[in-house]
Amino acid sequence: MSTLVEDDQTPRFLRRRGRFARAEVPSAPRTYAWSRQDSIFTAIIALAAFVTRFVGLTSATATGTPVFDEKHYVPQAWDMVESWMNPILGGIESNPGYGLVVHPPLAKQIEALGEMVFGYTPLGWRVMAALFGVAVVLLTMDLVRRLTHSPYAALFAGVLATCDGVLLVGSRFGMLDIFQVLFIVAAAWALVLDHQQMQRRMHEAYVSGLIMGDLGPRLGFRWWRFALGLFLGCALSVKWSGLYYVAFFGLLSVALDAWLRHQYRLRRPLLGALRFDAFPAFASLVLLPAALYVWSWRAWFASETSVYRHAATDGTIPEGSALRILPDTLASWLYYHQTVLKFHESLTTSSGHTHPWDSKPWAWLVSARPILYYSSTDISCGETTCRRMIFLFGTPAIWWLTVPVLLWAAWAMVIRREGAYLVPFVAFMAGFVPWLASYDRQMYFFYATALVPFTIVMLSLVMHSLWGRGRLVGNAKIQELAPGFRAGHLAVVCYLALVIAMFAYFSPILYGYEIPDAYYNSIMWFRSWQ
Numbered sequence: 001m002s003t004l005v006e007d008d009q010t011p012r013f014l015r016r017r018g019r020f021a022r023a024e025v026p027s028a029p030r031t032y033a034w035s036r037q038d039s040i041f042t043a044i045i046a047l048a049a050f051v052t053r054f055v056g057l058t059s060a061t062a063t064g065t066p067v068f069d070e071k072h073y074v075p076q077a078w079d080m081v082e083s084w085m086n087p088i089l090g091g092i093e094s095n096p097g098y099g100l101v102v103h104p105p106l107a108k109q110i111e112a113l114g115e116m117v118f119g120y121t122p123l124g125w126r127v128m129a130a131l132f133g134v135a136v137v138l139l140t141m142d143l144v145r146r147l148t149h150s151p152y153a154a155l156f157a158g159v160l161a162t163c164d165g166v167l168l169v170g171s172r173f174g175m176l177d178i179f180q181v182l183f184i185v186a187a188a189w190a191l192v193l194d195h196q197q198m199q200r201r202m203h204e205a206y207v208s209g210l211i212m213g214d215l216g217p218r219l220g221f222r223w224w225r226f227a228l229g230l231f232l233g234c235a236l237s238v239k240w241s242g243l244y245y246v247a248f249f250g251l252l253s254v255a256l257d258a259w260l261r262h263q264y265r266l267r268r269p270l271l272g273a274l275r276f277d278a279f280p281a282f283a284s285l286v287l288l289p290a291a292l293y294v295w296s297w298r299a300w301f302a303s304e305t306s307v308y309r310h311a312a313t314d315g316t317i318p319e320g321s322a323l324r325i326l327p328d329t330l331a332s333w334l335y336y337h338q339t340v341l342k343f344h345e346s347l348t349t350s351s352g353h354t355h356p357w358d359s360k361p362w363a364w365l366v367s368a369r370p371i372l373y374y375s376s377t378d379i380s381c382g383e384t385t386c387r388r389m390i391f392l393f394g395t396p397a398i399w400w401l402t403v404p405v406l407l408w409a410a411w412a413m414v415i416r417r418e419g420a421y422l423v424p425f426v427a428f429m430a431g432f433v434p435w436l437a438s439y440d441r442q443m444y445f446f447y448a449t450a451l452v453p454f455t456i457v458m459l460s461l462v463m464h465s466l467w468g469r470g471r472l473v474g475n476a477k478i479q480e481l482a483p484g485f486r487a488g489h490l491a492v493v494c495y496l497a498l499v500i501a502m503f504a505y506f507s508p509i510l511y512g513y514e515i516p517d518a519y520y521n522s523i524m525w526f527r528s529w530q
Contacts, residue, residue: 026199026203026263026264028203028207029196029199029200029203030149031200032145032146032149035151037151037152038145038151038154041141041151041152041154041155041158042138042141042154042158044155044158045137045138045141045155045158045159045161045162046134046137046138048158048162049133049134049137049138049158049161049162050134052162052168053130053133053134053168053171053172054130055511056511056512057122057123057126057127057130057172058121058122058123058126059511059512060172060373060374060388060390060512061122064122066125066174067173067373067374068173068175068372068373068374069175070125070173070174070175073103073107073108073111073174073175073176074111074115074120074125074174076093076101076108077093077108077109077111077112077115077125077174078112078115078120078125079091079092079093079094080092080093080105080108080109080112080299081112081115081116081120083299083303083305084116085299085302085303088298089298089299089302090109090112090298090299091112091299092299092300092303092305092306092307093105093108093307094305094306094307100307100339100340100343101307102340102343102344103176103238103239103240104236104237104238104239104240104293104296104297105237105296105297105299105300106179106234106237106238106296107176107179107180107238107239108176109296110128110132110179111125111128111129111174111179113128114126114127114128125174126172126173126174128179129170129171129172129173129174129175129178129179130171130172132171132178132179132181132182133167133168133170133171133172133178134171135182136161136167136171136178136181136182136185136453137158137161137162137167138158139182139185139186139189140157140158140161140185140453140456140457141154141155141157141158141161142154142189143157143185143188143189143192143424143453143457144156144157144457144460144461144464146189146192146193146196147192147420147423147424147457147461148420148460148461148464150464150467152464152467153460153461153463153464153467154460156459156460156463156464156492156496157456157457157460159496159499159500160398160456160459160460160496160499161453161456163395163398163499163500163502163503164394164395164398164452164456164503165391165392165393165394165395165503165506165510166367166392166393166394166395166399166445166446166448166449166452167181167449167452167453168510169373169390169391169392169393169510170392170446170449173373175446176238176239177239177446177447177449177450178449179238180235180238180239180241180242180449180450181449181450181453183231183232183234183235183238183242184231184235184242184245184427184431184450184453185453186227186231187228187231187232187235187245187249188249188423188424188427188454190224190225190227190228190231191224191225191228191249191252191253191256191423192423193224193227194222194224194225194227194228194253195253195256195260197222197224198219198222198256198257198260199260201219201220202216202217202219202260202261202264205217205219206264211264211266214266214267214268214271214272215261215266215268215271215272215275215276216261216264216266216269216272216276217276218276219276219277222280222284225253225280225281225284225285226284226288228249228253228284228285229284229285229288229289229292230288230289230292232245232246232249232285232288232289233288233289233290233291233292233293234292236289236292236293237292237293237296240344241431241434241447241450242289244430244431244434245427245430245431246285246286246289247430248426248427248429248430249285249426249427249430250281250282250285250286252422252423252426253277253281253285254273254274254277254278254281255273256422257273257276257277257281258270258272258273258274258277261273297333300333301329301333307336308332308333308335308336308339309329309332310328310332311331311332311335311336312324312326312328312329312331312332312335313328313332316335317331317332317335321335323335323338344441347441347442348440348441348442349440349441349442350440354442355442355444357369357371357372357444357445358442358443358444359371359443359444359445360439360443361432361435361436361439361443361448363445363528364432364445364447364448364451365399365402365403366399366400366402366403367393367394367396367399367400367445368526368528369445369528369529370391370392370393370394370445370529371391371392371444371445371446372389372390372391373390373391373392374388374389374390374512375387375388375389375390376388376389376512377389379514381514381516384516384517384518385516385517386514386515386516386517387514387515387517387520388512388513388514388515389508389509389512389520390509390510390511390512391509391510391529392445392446392449393506393509393510393529394448394452395499395502395503395506396502396506397495397498397499397502398452398455398456398459398499399452399455401455401459402451402455405455405458405459405462406425406428406458408458408462409421409424409425409458409461410425413425418461420461421458421461424454424457424458424461425454425458427454428451428454428455428458431448431450431451431454432448432451435447463492463495466488466491466492467488467489467492468484468486468488468489469486469487469488470486470487470488470490470491471486471487472484472485472486473485473486473487473489473490505523506523508520508523509523509524
């Protein structure tokens, strides 16, 4: 409930021309208390996520060697193991067999930890990805829990995240995307916690009579915003696409600060946010990620044999380059980045770069073009032939609702003022909109891995709003077994059952089970899937 304030204790910012204004002030923010249901649901989903990620983890290999793009990242991680200097610096990725290393080092540094423990084996190069995949499921659950204060909504999110094919397959190969996805989801989670903490601080300041003037108060040091900056820095240190989230989340953080001040009827909420929140936000959400990104390259700076380490002194950098005015080490490092940028810019369709599994952002919205990770065909199995195939494939019951749930989220935010959709909606757009601007670039479906956790969050918010609504359903016997069972309960249960059924139905192309060619053809519903 909101409070109407109009007495002699009315804060000055609520007064207008000497008379007290009727101002609606937000009620005290809710705090979430962890319940026994939370523990039970989290344990169930954690077990399910662990089993689905680890069962048969090492089965798909090319005669014991990496498959698909693992062939790049796994040797790079092993290169770090073999060049290990100490626990602080780690190792470098020279990887001369594959030419230029085109992604920042953090994900491969993490992957190298698994290889240090289990060696250059399928388990070694996939164990960290699988663990991060489990963490993505649990963190997506908790993000929904923080947005809804409902253990059931968190359970819905956990079921969807466990049963999505993209998150599953991305967790079972030694590639980079699942590492970045965890950091992105963690950043969204920290952003929500930061805003909720600021709501509590602002309300406490209001109740204590400390909100004075037109701009409002300072809200103190914000540890959750600091954590947000750390997670954004980690996302950037996995792939440069993390920069999109730095921009979107940074702007959203300041906008939420301004909106919070507006809710407490400050006369100049935007100016207050710019004065008290913008610079600290810049420090936490721009400078801190940048510093963490540089720190991820510490082994490169410490080694004398890193790629382009001496580009400034061995003649690699042209004489007329502006980089020549910089210190040698910095010039070499920036030249390396310049070379990587040119590589990415060259991967365009118009320049002749084509790939059979290329897909564009609009195709990601319905998982129209899955990407083949592993293939073994013409396997003799009785009177017919069989095959083993693994695709990065989105569970249709989830992915086909991407566009509808985005439209619903936009409508709910604008018309119904449901702010819970804001963070997942912006996070989705951060991973989608920038790619539209570079549609000529060669792209693949695994670029969309970071989208699906936020689709799941929005779907869970919809299910949360349906849960318990509608008329009673069933006969007296059903009502006796499940008192108060309503149409909303039935709709949510049926949808979750559909997701689980589809996950099981398409599991052969998610796990690489050996299946007859006829069965394979029967589950490949569209030509674009093959």
